[in-house]
Amino acid sequence: MNVTNALELHRAVAAEVLPEPSLHIAGSAVTSTDRGTLDRIDPTTGQLLASFPIAGEREVDQAVQAARKAWPAWRRMAADERRRILWNIARAIEAHEDELNKIVALETGVPLAVGGMAMAIDHFEYYAGWVDKFEGVLISTYPGSALDYVKYEPYGVVDVFVPFNGPIPNAAMKLAPAFAAGNCVVLKSPELSPFGVMRLAEICREAGLPDGVLSVLSGDKETGQAIIRHPDVAKVAFTGGGAVARSVMAVASESLTPVVLELGGKSANLIFEDADLDAAAQMAAMMSAVMLSGQGCLFPTRLMVQESVYDEVIERVAAVTTSATIGDPLDPNALMGPVISEDAADRILSMVDAARKEARVVTDGERIDTDLGGNCFVRPTVLADVDNTSSIAQQEVFGPVLAMMPFKDETQALGMANSTEHGLAAYVHTNNLKRAHRAADGLVAGWIGVNSFPPMAATAPFGGVKASGFGREGGRAGIEEYVYQKTSTSRFPRSEQGSRGVVMETSGRAPRLGLRAVPGRSTC
The missing domain is CATH 3.40.605.10 (Aldehyde Dehydrogenase; Chain A, domain 1)
Structure with missing residues (x-):
């Protein structure tokens, strides 16, 4: 096209x-306001999609x-x-x-x-x-x-x-x-x-x-x-x-x-040597550097692989990312479209350029000329041998960039996974049931996926810890964010009091308003 x-x-x-x-x-x-309008550019074509009104204090108060x-x-x-x-x-x-x-x-x-x-x-x-x-x-x-x-x-x-x-x-x-x-x-x-x-x-x-x-x-x-x-x-x-x-x-x-x-995340994805490597690599690549063009807060953008299968997983991940169909989002066959804006593309590519100096480039992210008119298409980037303390491993890119690094054993993997300010999601791939439970227990995040990228079902609470925010969406926890608890207490006279009124609890002070005091109790 x-x-x-x-x-x-x-x-x-x-x-x-x-x-x-x-x-x-x-x-x-309300189609117009005193504050004017903002333009929204179609990220696919680079042309004006439409202008929309800016709400001011008057419209805010009306709403x-x-x-x-x-x-x-x-x-x-x-x-x-x-x-x-x-x-x-x-x-x-x-x-x-x-x-x-x-x-x-x-x-x-x-x-x-x-x-x-x-x-x-x-x-x-x-x-x-x-x-x-x-x-x-x-x-x-x-x-x-x-x-x-x-x-x-x-x-x-x-x-x-x-x-x-x-x-x-x-x-x-x-x-x-x-x-x-x-x-x-x-x-x-x-x-x-x-x-x-x-x-x-x-x-x-x-x-x-x-x-x-x-x-x-x-x-x-x-x-x-x-x-x-x-x-x-x-x-x-x-x-x-x-x-x-x-x-x-x-x-x-x-x-x-x-x-x-x-809030955002820099989610770790641990692949152990006993995992289903085909399934794990497919999920790792698609849900970090392809789906939504990498623009997802809970995506597994730090891929940590056990040393014995590290090179094998790199090959599998590269095969998935390079085969993804990139194109017009209105095309039913496209799996990956543009990033949200030209500014976002510039920022993403700038972070990739800086990471090239320290990491090994497996698939090279670059701007793509799709002949669609826009300048927001960025090819998936896979970086191997990334230093877990580097910017590309610690800062949220919010783009199609996957950082890979090896680990020796479970202890090192959990330590690497948790060494970030974020704590939204984390993932683990293993066929060892005990290890799966240990890893899920040891990962510091609010959302854990084991051998899968779990759907965000409305029945389950979702949210993060640390710099990934607080509070939950989904499940009972989700609706409890929108209510507060009100306690109502009504005290009644004891039978021996007849109809004189309620008991006033004091610290032995003289009763007021004609109500009998109960020594040793205080109302406030």
């Missing part, structure tokens, strides 16, 4: 599926106030009605799956063959079932009769940030549990992929989500900070890089707004 044909195809698909660039506030589309207005009715809605709405959203995403995949392919370069909507559907289905499953806790009390119980309460208005590399699945991971718990959400869309979540907002409304429960604001750093600083925002959920996360925490700390952070 030449440049002219690629441009024609992308323009035709954009005209078919791209939503009108707008902010979504209380069910209304938050709409959420505050919608919240009382939403949190009190009958559980079966709210459950039905979440289920309907899952069905609506399923019905629009092809359309959403095309939008994401245009704005991010993720191939149609990769998709990702199944994860979004899974999360809305799963958390639809949680709407009526939160059970309170009855607390045993002493020294007298009392009813002491705990309820789970929604925060109110939640601010959600999603990353560019999987905007719709990542949005679903946050929206579904937040809605199920009874919260309203103001979502800040990614600057590099705003259109998928714009369409998601429309789909949610069409599926019956009441106006104000979800608003989607596009914009820049200033927009995001304005949302966090709004006094009616009760919690922030952020997925992205560590540098931006520190900024988010700094702004949230001004008002002590709680945050949940899912």
Whole structure:
């Protein structure tokens, strides 16, 4: 396909599926603001995809106030009605799956063959079932009769940030549990992929989500900070890089707004000599340097192989990466598209150039001229004999780059794997069951895969430790991020007191308000 044909195809698909660039506030589309617009360049063709409005403080306040207005009715809605709405959203995403995949392919370069909507559907289905499953806790009390119980309460208005590399699945991971718990959400869309979540907002409304429960604001750093600083925002959920996360925490700390952070990783992947080398090498190569063009926070980008099979695994990994079909993400046969932007390609290639001085180049990453017009295609890079303390081994590249290094034994492998500031995911390949369990226990990370790259099912908690963030998405832990516990205690008179009133517990001080004191007890 030449440049002219690629441009024609992308323009035709954009005209078919791209939503009108707008902010979504209380069910209304806002197409212009005082702050102007931002441009989104199609990473495949290098041409303007569309311009979209930047939300300012006025639009932020409108969205938050709409959420505050919608919240009382939403949190009190009958559980079966709210459950039905979440289920309907899952069905609506399923019905629009092809359309959403095309939008994401245009704005991010993720191939149609990769998709990702199944994860979004899974999360809305799963958390639809949680709407009526939160059970309170009855607390045993002493020294007298009392009813002491705990309820789970929604925060109110939640601010959600999603990353560019999987905007719709990542949005679903946050929206579904937040809605199920009874919260309203103001979502800040990614600057590099705003259109998928714009369409998601429309789909949610069409599926019956009441106006104000979800608003989607596009914009820049200033927009995001304005949302966090709004006094009616009760919690922030952020997925992205560590540098931006520190900024988010700094702004949230001004008002002590709680945050949940899912951040980057530099995940280790351990292959022992007794592993299925074909399967292990296939997973290692595809899920680090091919899938999503390496732009995944939990990808196994540090490959550590036992010395006895090290050279053999290098050959297998190289064969996989060099055979990957790279091309137009709208081509159903393409497994790998461009990286998100030209700036990202420059940064990735700069890191590869620096690593060449110290590591052995197995497959040489370089910019690819695909005849599609864009300048964002980067060939997969495999580097061997990497020093585990080097920048390429310690810093998240977020691109199609795999760093390989040998290890002697299990003890050294675990030590190398854990010697990073990150702790999002880790992987181990072995047919020794005892070793598998020992390694999973010894790896310091929140997400462990044994002989596989496990699917991010909605049923399982996902999140990191150390510089990879805190808090969890998925499972019961995921919905608990969007509620707080409220304890209510009601004390009753003892039978011998008659109807005089409750017992006041003091430290032997004289009773006040005519209530009998119980020596040795204090109320505060």
